[in-house]
Amino acid sequence: GGKVLTGKVTNGSGTNWFMESSPGGAADVYIPPEVVTSLCGKIRTGETLTVLATEHFYGKNRWRVSEVVSVGAPGAAGGPRKLTGRVTTLQHDGGWMEGGQGAPPDCHLPPQVLAAFGQPVGPGDVLTVEAAEGRPGWSRWRAVRVLRVAAG
Known part of the structure; x- marks a missing residue:
């Protein structure tokens, strides 16, 4: 909630x-x-x-x-944007996915966001997420909500 x-x-x-x-x-x-x-x-x-x-x-x-x-002020895009990409790594502290099909894995998947989704997600799966700008020097994007998953 x-x-x-x-x-x-x-x-x-x-x-x-x-x-x-x-x-x-x-x-x-x-x-x-x-x-x-x-x-x-x-x-x-x-x-x-x-x-x-x-x-x-x-x-x-x-x-x-x-x-x-x-x-920081929301970007000109005005808040979260949808990203679809492949999950590249998953650890206990979350995971990483591509910031777009074939893009570098610069979108962080926080563990609480994955937990809130309630469906298993694995490396190679293609996720569509709502993402916000990440922390400079850490990630370009940060998933806020997982919208859907397609098995890889």
Whole structure:
């Protein structure tokens, strides 16, 4: 479950931060320490984040971030795009797939995204995913949701 929200980081320090639930909207989204840590502590006021959040009514916060989808303003393409490619590797910490048929394997498949899909996925299978821009230096794309799988 959860909802994808995009907004600017408004304030915070250390490992507790807050962001808007929509551009220019209320700063009612809590970014917990484990999420800040997953970003390697790189979080700045004014930065635009796209996150997966769950409803969480606590104090003035309406949402709690469960995972960061992308950092930085969404590209001109406007958010996630569909990619179809072959799964090249799968490990306990997720896998990698091509960013398009025959393209380099630059799309990361996070383990929780594979688990949420609920069907087995193996190397050689062709996946269609909704992907967001990845982290520079790590992956060009990052799967947010698996849409379908075709056996390789």
